[in-house]
Amino acid sequence: MIHARLTAAALCGIALLLALPARAQAVPASASAQAPAAAVPAPRATDAALPDQALAMRAIQALPEVRRKAAEFDAARARADMRSIGNQEAQVTWIPQDRRVQDGTHYREWELDINKSVRWPNKYLLDTRIGQLGVEAARLGFEDSHHAGARLLLMQWSAWLRAGSDAAVSARIATLIEQERAMVARRVHAGDAAQKDLLAADAALAEARASAIEAGLAEQSARRTLAATFPTLPLPQRVPRVENPPALAGAAAQWQARIVDVSHEIGMARSTAEQREVEARRARADRVPDPVVGVRVLSDLGGREKVYGVILGLPLGFRYRGAQAAEAGAQAQAAAQDLSLVTREVHLSAAQVVTQAEALHALWRQRALAQTAATASLEKTRRAYALGEAGISEVLLAAQGASKADQAAGRAAVDALYAVERVAVDAHARWHRHAEAAHDGADHDADASPAGNAGAVKLPTLGE
Template sequence: MNRRMLYSMLLGAALAPMTVGSQPAVPAAEASPLPPASLALRAIERMPEVQAAAAELARAEADARLRAVGPHEFQLSVTPQRRRVEGGPTFNEWEAQVSRAVRWPRKARLDREIGASGVQAARLSLADAHHAGARRLLGLWSMWQRAEVVAQQQHAQVALWTRDRNAIARRVELGDAAQRDRVAADAALAQARAAALQADADAASARRMLESAFPDLPLPARVRLQAEPAALKGSDAQWSAWIVERSHEIGAAQARARMLEAESQRARADRMADPTVGVRVLNDLGGRERAVGLVLSVPIGVRQRGARAAAAEAGAWAAQAEVAMVQRDVVRDAREAVARARALQAVWRSRAQALRAADDSAAREERAYALGESGLAELLAARRVALEATLAERRAAVDAIEAVARVQVDAHELWHHHTGGSDPDEHEDAAVRLPDL
């Protein structure tokens, strides 16, 4: 065996275990691409948007109590006066009146309906804000995962070219390789390091965005994905139906429409103004004359009240149209989300097949270069193809995981209290850390 063959075998041994697309298998028990439900729920609940929606619910409840009580209160008026008779005595006199407007029974019933519908709309809006928070968490989490897996692969590429460059430099010293091979290897290593630095910056930026939006969510030190993303189980029609049936957005729009319809009826009923009933007491001539009377007054303003009723009725019509638009959009988005989950799973399978082919090609080029059957240019090209295939496959895996999780979030099967069995008042300690995903 000559010296060239010896160093070729050594270089081949160095190259073989470092194929770009190779990735250690992750045990199923450790492969958890999403944060635990308890931690996710706690982080979502502490979002400012969710807190604001909770405050709106408290405001709606207070408004419902106010409407149940009614807008009218007792009014007391007292008028003290002195009567002076020319050439006669001076008398102390006074006049007092207690009155209160009386709300018609139909108006009271409509006010209670308006308050109840407002509370229901606010409660569903709070649930929808929680749902929007879950979507935001999933989006930022997936963006961070994509950036992290790219950084991991770029660092693997640096390690690979560092080993190759050292082996090639050794061959050049022994006169078994041309100087241009070491220059090419140095250039490839420099490019890999630059790409790794850029990937680290992108991953750090994505991590900061996730931590900024969800500061209470602990993040793992690194990302790990399953060898094969889980597919969406069940039929497309069933998932779409669940998303539509459980949509808080539709429920909130319907509750607002009921509230505005009740307000429209209330405005029409208000064309008959509430009467004011009171008792009036007079004490004149120092008590020599006394009187007790009943006071009844009714406001008159038909044109103003009619215009107000017309405006409220138009608002109710607009709310009904909004319900139809929301239903249309939710049905469309539900079908699109399910179809996207299926499509991205197929994309991942195609990317995985392409990665296997690229890995095989890179391995053959490594062996050919080690045996002197091909040049470094061919190895560089094969390595670039393998790296691109690896990055594409890992991104496709994250896309598939996100798409399936998006369907589950929209169907309230993920990160919702009633499905995960998680009590929001029994969260784990904030210092707990996630395992590597």
Template structure:
């Protein structure tokens, strides 16, 4: 046969990508940042916002606003006390019975410094809830991309194996016909039929894996629509903008911003605990009547708790927690910087790997075609042709997987830098 199954698949794929390349060339530069192999952006954002993790973070976001109002209002409330009694007094042998009652209202008063710290804590917790929502959206977007590229990987592998199975079936039919005409041995026909059956079985298994991955993707993200034939463009060549993406991702990572927010909140918590060593005073007023209202009593009072070792220890605990949170934020920054640097190197390496794998697949497919031609001319045994076909198939599968890996690495780096689609940024919808 003049063209191997892997070459047929490659030609079909490139032919399908020609109109896509023309369309992308006509779009604005920023629109091209969104990879064409991903689902439509509206569906991706719907899948992100519909995820239970994001909805839970949205609920907690509303709780963060309520917590801010709670801290601004303070924990102290008015308390009303009422007291009623009957007095019995004996004077010169006579017994006098009178009614007495008293009403008091009191409230602890938060010291001004504590109120300011509580307002700062409220703002920080509200901001942390907002960051948690953004982080949940970002992590969900990463999960959607991972699941989508897993499906693409299985789908493209199934396409390669289906093309190879069709090619092997046609080749087996041709060898069988030649065997009937006496131009090929019966052993060749048996070997060709066995190779065709093996290719068919591998294609069926790959179809099953692709179907299982698709079912899992649909179940997790029902908002997504899976195309019958996904279009895969060539991974863009990494350029100088990668360094900028790494720096942007480090500056805007929600997880890191959240860790820093936790450290800031712990610092203010420690200041608040230190301020609590000065207890809040309680002020109150009271009014009462004694001796059947013959006497009226009006008064005011103040009570001040005397702080002890408990408050001092609580301040020390909060101060130690603040120091630990600050170090954890630094550790998170180092860890993220290492991950982003590794991802930067993986983008470059995966692109180079795809180029080499694609070149190897093309050369091995051409070699298998030449060997098949030589076999038809009686210059090579069929066993060598079948071995060359297997090598070409393995190379085509590696090239297919390398293409998806290269696309996924670039998409994930752009997602981390909030440059995957136009308008993607802090607080944007879907991010």
């Protein structure tokens, strides 16, 4: 009777040990709180030359790069669940056997072993935290893919605007040269101009038409590239024209601070560095191996002997575990240096894009002044030619100067718009969830699977 009670008590103790990880997992570790990001600058109205916010967001979310990161985010959450659950599965061993003795007696015997590795509670907490940080890094990677998609859209859309501006200028110059050629032809017919003037006008017209064809092909190529990359984004029939690009509102230092504050690259590097540090702590904790506990039941001599036992085991291999801890510690130091490197690069990039936005707007203003002066010079030269005070070569030279000035001004306007919008995109004030929430006040579910809906990807909320 005493033996039976001791056996029952041992079995109860083993059951409690086996249940420890399951009970601990019912209380997940809380995620670390993040410092709130600086307030998003109030987004100004979208420029008429840019796509609508809702259409742009839909096109960016449909990118395969974004959907791939959404799938990786789901995979990271699955890995976090795996770490929280642990791989300490129970093992059942059933050993049936026959015993034959010399006198011919035959006994059927069996042995049943049930054992399980039990994870220490501190290891469970570390594993849970590693999983949380992995999810955070994957979520920020998903966010960064959306940000990269916004950059790509802005770059390809601006390339289309620039090509369209060149095509429009080339077409206008070809029309102008055609008008000049008609005027020269009339004067030649009237005997007021030499035949060589008509030949010069024909050559200039052919060159202008060739330039218009080349510019048109470039515009069509840019349009095809944009349509292929963002097939869900409707494109207007005519290329929008940038009339008056906006200047960068606010102080440059504030924009730089904002870009750094919301940087996904820094967030990913920070989460990865912390994850490597926790993994190093986990490796150091693993130098104390997890015990193996279980029960053992034997039936010998055809059931006439019953044996009940408790299994207690401890894996060996301390030198290998020490080397693992040293390797994990080195990885943590490398990740910390990666964070410093990424932070430095983001600071430099933020300063460059803000400075470029201010400089390119100033450049456009000068290009616009040069365009006005070149146009006025062309008009005066044309009037002088009509009065016989200037030759056709002077008119064609003035037209060439006006063409270059017009083209440079058009490109400068597009570049200025691109630079300002690049700052807005990097600051999450354009084509980003924050900007979208500012428009419609919509809340976003951080727990929703980004890849769960093939029609519309839900973005996790930054900072939760």
